[in-house]
Amino acid sequence: MIERSPAIASNETGSRAALEAMIRFENVDKRYPGGITALQNVSLRIDKGELVVIAGPSGAGKSTLLNLMAAIEHPSAGRVCVNGEVLQDLRARSLPYLRRQFGLVFQDHRLLFDRNVFDNVALPLRIALFxxxxxxxxxxxxxxxxxxxxxxxxxxxxxxxxxQQRLCIARAIVHRPAILLADEPTGNLDPDYAVTIADLFKSFNQVGVTVVMATHDRAVIDRLQPRVLRLRDGQILEQSA
Amino acid sequence: MKNWITAHGAALSSALRRLVRRPFASLFEIFVLGLALALPAGLYVTVESVRGFANQHPSDPEVSVFLSLGVTSQDVAIVRERLEALADVQQAVFIPRQEAAKSLRQSPGLAEVLDALPENPLPDAFVLRLGTQDPSRIDALRGEVGGWPKVALVQADSGWTRKVNAGVRIAQTVALLLGLMFGVAALAITFNTIRLQMLDRRGEIELSRLIGATDGYIRRPYLYLGGLQGLLGGVVAVAIILAGTRALDKALSDFSVAYGTQVKISAVPWEYAAGFLGVSALLGGMAAWLASSRHLWARPLR
Known part of the structure; x- marks a missing residue:
């Protein structure tokens, strides 16, 4: 587990260059067949141990950004670098091992309904041959x-x-990932639950996990006080510390 | 290493659970697989038995040279010398008339006939083993020897064994072709079963790949499932063949006795049965590998 240093916790812009980048996007475009552009010339950097929220309205490109970070999709142009690996250069057989560094929280949970809670959470451990x-x-x-x-x-x-959402989170953290990627984790929840879930993510971040969360839930952002990347029409409008 | 063994153990138990979870469908698939494997294998066993029977009877051309009644030992020696001088004759075995009568007496019903006759009606004879199978040369030899003095009759009687052997060769080829066809059918049955199972669990497969499962991890339980199906299909096929040969053996035995001979369906040796089970399991595993590869390659994750 990564211990979070005070320098990371302070998130001071001046010290960022000295920190190790966990995720780096360089002029990344993502276009889908049919001419739909999901991301346009996106450059960003997320350091180890950071808590980042990707905010923006539906269709802004938040899920695409997360999919690119998780190596689920290929960029159409530019470079995506995760934990020192350029994803485009990564061989297909190495991908599963990179993915084991992630904890993925899906908007639709993706639970296995024919398995009990234990087996759902144990799945990443069995895959990684614990x-x-x-x-x-x-x-x-x-x-x-x-x-x-x-x-x-x-x-x-x-x-x-x-x-179910908390079960999905348990599955995402059970193998102690270096990066937690969550797509609208509070999307279908009532406000009280949303705050509970937000607190959970904050607690993971406090023990050193890099957390990247896509959400348009204002209450969650206010609760977490993260660095916010604001997306609109596939472009980063602003980054706030 | 321990984790690797644990992973394989988990894949095997997952495959067993999948078989047991849908017992009727699994039994039906295994039975169909067994039938598909039993048909060519059963035919092959039958053909091998007939071949074994034909092998007991010489298929090399054999010519009998019957001498005239009342020949002297000097006449026999002259004929032997002339026969052995022929290029196509490898061996000439003399069968005295007393020996022939003794042998004939052993055939059911013929002893009484021989006893009723005033004297032994059988002539002295030579049985020739030839070094050629060319029908025209055999005919030429028959014509030449038939014209010699003291030779009453020349008979070439290997035709039926040659026909049996030719039939066996055709049947072997048919069995091989059927084996290939039904092997492909068995492959297709398992391929389809695994394909449907993977489609049924595509959500789980996709999730597993997203959280770091390798293709090998995804494929492993399906390989075991295919292998198990093949193995159990092989067991059903061996059972069908054993039951079939037992039933056929009795009928064939009665039939062959009527023709004065003994045909027996050979028992399947255990090494053959084990080899057959291994091949069935391998076929199942291959089908599973093809089906799982097709599933994974058709759905790349990025």
């Missing part, structure tokens, strides 16, 4: 963090929307 002895302990720790400890045998269908 030892069988380690798995229960790590799963319980992740469930404890999201307040679902004791629900291991419950099927996801029996959970509320908020609990």
């Amino acid at each position: 030892s069988r002895g380690d798995i229960p302990q790590r799963v319980r720790a992740a469930l404890d963090k999201v307040g679902l400890l004791g629900r291991e045998r419950t099927m996801p269908i029996a959970l509320s929307g908020g609990e």
Whole structure:
């Protein structure tokens, strides 16, 4: 787990050059077939241990930006660099190992409804070939963090929307990723739950995890006090510290 | 290493769970696979048995030279000398008339016939083993020897074994072609099963790839599933062949006795059965590999 240094916590612009970049975009374009431009000439830098929110209205390109960071999509032009790796240069067989450094929180949760809570959370550990002895302990720790400890045998269908979202977060953090990427994690939640989820992300960031979250929820942004990248029509309008 | 073994153990148990989760569909697929594998394999076993039977009877041209009744031992020696001088004759075995009568007595019903006759009606004979299979040369030899003094009759009687052998060769080719066709059919059955299973679990597969699963990790349980299906299909096929040969053996035995011979369907040796099961499992695994590769390559993640 990365320990967060005071320098990162302060987020001082002057010291940024000295910090190690976790994610770097250089003049990135993303165009889809049919001439749709999702991102245009985007350059950005996210340092290790930062908490960044990508804000903007629907269709601004927030999800595309996250997909490019997670190596789910290819940029049409420019360079995307994650943890020192240029994604375009990465061989296909190396991709899964890069992805294991991420924790992904999906807007639609993507839970396995034929598996119980334990098996859903254990999935990334099994994929990364963690030892069988380690798995229960790590799963319980992740469930404890999201307040679902004791629900291991419950099927996801029996959970509320908020609990399903927390289950998705537990799955994203169980293998202690270096980067947590969350796409509208509070999108379908009522305001109270949204604040709880925001606090969860803040707590992960406080122990050194780089957190990048796409949201248009004003309350969440106010609660987290993050660096905000404001997107509109595929371009970064402003970056606030 | 321990984790690698654990991963394979988990893939195998996942494959078993998938088989058990849909018992009727799994049984049906395994049975169809078994049938597809049993047909060519069963035909091959039958053909091999008939070939074994034909091998017991010489297929090389064999010519019998019957001498006139009342020949002297000197006449026999002259004929032997002339026969052995012929280029196409590899061996000339003399069968005295007493020996021939003794042999004939062993055939059911013929002992009484021989006893009823005032004297042994059989002539002395030579059985020639030839070094050629060319029908025209055999005919020429028959004509030449038939014209010698003290030679009553020359008979070439290898035609039927040659026909059996030719039939066996055709049947072997048919079995091989059927084996290929049904092998492809077995491959297609497993391919389709795995394809449908992967389509059914495409959400899980996509999620696993997003969170760092390698293609090998995704593929592994399906490879085990295909291999298991192939193996169990092979077991069904072996069971069908064993039951089939047992039923056919009795019928064929009765039939062959009527023709004064003994045809038996050979038992399938356990090495063959084990090899067959291995090939079936391999076929299943191959089909699974093809189906899973097609699924993964058709849906690249970026």
